[in-house]
Amino acid sequence: xxxxxxxxxxxxxxxxxxxxxSDLILPLFLREDSSVASEIPNLDGxxxxxxxQTLATATQAESLGIPAxxxxxxxxxxxxxxxxxxxLNPDNLVCRTVRALKQANPNLGVICDVALDPYNAHGHDGLxxxxxxxxxxETLALLAQQALTLAEAGADxxxxxxxxxxxxxxxxxxxxxxxxxxxxILSYAAKYASVFYGPFREAVNSQGNLKGALxxxxxxxxxxxxNSDEALxxxxxxxxxxxxxxxxxxxxxxxxxxxxxxETFRVPTFAYQVSGEYAMLRSAANAGAFPWQSALLESLxxxxxxxxxxxxxxxxxDAAQALSAT
Ligand code: PBG
Numbered sequence: 001x002x003x004x005x006x007x008x009x010x011x012x013x014x015x016x017x018x019x020x021x022s023d024l025i026l027p028l029f030l031r032e033d034s035s036v037a038s039e040i041p042n043l044d045g046x047x048x049x050x051x052x053q054t055l056a057t058a059t060q061a062e063s064l065g066i067p068a069x070x071x072x073x074x075x076x077x078x079x080x081x082x083x084x085x086x087x088l089n090p091d092n093l094v095c096r097t098v099r100a101l102k103q104a105n106p107n108l109g110v111i112c113d114v115a116l117d118p119y120n121a122h123g124h125d126g127l128x129x130x131x132x133x134x135x136x137x138e139t140l141a142l143l144a145q146q147a148l149t150l151a152e153a154g155a156d157x158x159x160x161x162x163x164x165x166x167x168x169x170x171x172x173x174x175x176x177x178x179x180x181x182x183x184x185i186l187s188y189a190a191k192y193a194s195v196f197y198g199p200f201r202e203a204v205n206s207q208g209n210l211k212g213a214l215x216x217x218x219x220x221x222x223x224x225x226x227n228s229d230e231a232l233x234x235x236x237x238x239x240x241x242x243x244x245x246x247x248x249x250x251x252x253x254x255x256x257x258x259x260x261x262x263e264t265f266r267v268p269t270f271a272y273q274v275s276g277e278y279a280m281l282r283s284a285a286n287a288g289a290f291p292w293q294s295a296l297l298e299s300l301x302x303x304x305x306x307x308x309x310x311x312x313x314x315x316x317x318d319a320a321q322a323l324s325a326t
Contacts, residue, residue, distance in 0.1 A: 017304045019297065021065035021320035025111065025270070025312040028054055029203050030073045030093050042199040042279040044286060046314045048074055054097055055104050057317075064320035068109030070159065070312055071097055074205050075118045082127070084119035087146045095153035102154040111186060112155040114147045114171065115162040123206035125162035125221065132215050139164050144174035151180040159247070161188040163221040165237075172242035186270060187243035190231035190257055193222035196250050196276025203275065231257045232264055239267060248308075250274040252299055255306040262307030271308040273299065278314040293322040 004014050029040065031048040038047040049057055058069055073093045079086050086092050094112055101110050115125040116139065122128055126139035139162070147158040158175075160167045168187050175183050201207030223230060235246050246265070248258045249272035262269045281299060285292035296315045303311050313319065 017301065019301045019304050019319075019323065021316075021323050022067055023304065023308075023310050024066050024300075024316040024319060025068045025070055025109075025310055026057075026061045026066050026316035027070045027072060027312055027314060028057060030054060030071055030097055032074075032076075032093055036074050036076075040199065040203040042283070043203060043275060043314065044279075044282050045318070046203075046278070048203065051097060051100060055100060058101055058105050058108055061317060061320075062105055062108045064317065064324065066316050066320055067310075068111055068157070069101070070111040070113070072113060072200075072204050073118050074203070076205075077121065080119055080121045082120055084116045084127075084142060084146075087116055087119040087142070088149050090149055090153060095149060098150065098153040098155050109156045110154065111157040111159050112150040114143050114150065114158050114160040114167075116142065116146070117162075117206045118204050123201065124215070125218065126164050128215075134215065134221055136164050136166070136221075140166055140170040143167050144170040147171040147183075148174050148178055148180070151175055151178070151183040155183065157184040157186045157245075159186040159188060161191060161249075163188065163191050163218075163223070166241070168238045168241035168243050184244045185242060186245040186247060187238040188249055188272070189235045189238040189243065189246040190248045190254075190261065191222050192225050192250065192254065193217060193219045194225065194250050194253075194274065194276070196253070196274045199275035199279050225253075228257060228260060231261060235261050235265055235267075239265065244268070245270055247272055247312075250277055251303050251308070251311065251313075252277050255302060258303065258306040258308050268309050269307055270310045270312065271303045271306075273303065273311055273313040273315070275314065281315075293318060297322055 029048040071094050098110050117123050117125045124134055126134045150158050245268040247270040251271040251273040258271050281295050296319050
């Protein structure tokens with residue numbers, strides 16, 4: 001076996017999978033202005049961006065060959081309410097950013113999360129009843145409206161990350177009804193109730209609320225990490241409801257799920273290397289356990305090998321830079 005590993009050129013020729021900057025999606029954390037801190041606890045190297053910084057970072061991503069960015073807003077407590085009013089406001093931070101990005105970088109794909117967690121005081125992805133239940137069908141109408149608001153602002157892809165049942169159909173119907181036939185739906189189809197979302201919730205200011213909520217975790221709607229067949233049922237439903245692309249999340253601890261989804265459905269399958277995965281790799285690298293870039297690239301290659309077509313990663317810029325240097 002070692003004959004085919006003897007030099008870099010032969011290793012390249014026999015490589016079964018490749019990782020390119022065109023496989024990467026860069027998530028961006030948005031802030032209104034510099035009155036909101038840029039640093040995010042545990043996400044060394046990732047910052048919340050003002051509108052100007054967002055445009056500059058998007059331009060950098062595009063020039064490194066990254067095809068798309070995904071947007072996540074920091075929302076002040078004062079702007080949150082139980083009906084998630086701001087989510088439907090065409091002048092909210094995300095919608096303004098989409099318009100600015102599409103004007104400045106028309107060839108860069110823009111992906112927007114559809115979920116209510118940034119916009120209510122409890123940090124849940126759906127509406128919450130007085131007894132703490134996360135309401136499914138009542139939430140669907142809002143999600144459809146939110147998706148429509150984002151599509152109207154110019155989002156290329158809407159990405160429901162809420163895990164309510166039936167949301168893809170509700171969103172697809174709303175988009176079709178309003179003539180948005182080309183807006184793509186990237187469904188967070190197999191999204192697990194994972195502890196690895198911790199740093200993200202700090203980044204978007206939704207964690208404190210979740211801690212105090214009647215339901216302090218998302219286990220009544222996100223998937224049980226013990227399950228794998230259930231992921232296939234989730235993906236089958238979302239495809240039947242009109243999803244164009246599906247996502248598995250988190251990535252590294254769920255490579256088996258990526259593999260099963262890809263093998264079963266042969267549809268575009270994205271993976272989300274989430275905040276906690278980035279934090280683990282980054283802090284171990286900072287502590288001297290291994291070189292950062294190599295660890296990042298290896299983790300992303302593993303996702304490609306498992307079957308991911310594209311990967312959302314907070315390390316997209318670093319990875320693209322490292323790939324262009326080799
Ligand atoms: C919100 C959402 C979450 C993430 C993406 N969209 C958090 C959650 O479901 O609580 C997590 C991303 C990450 O951890 O990097 N619907």
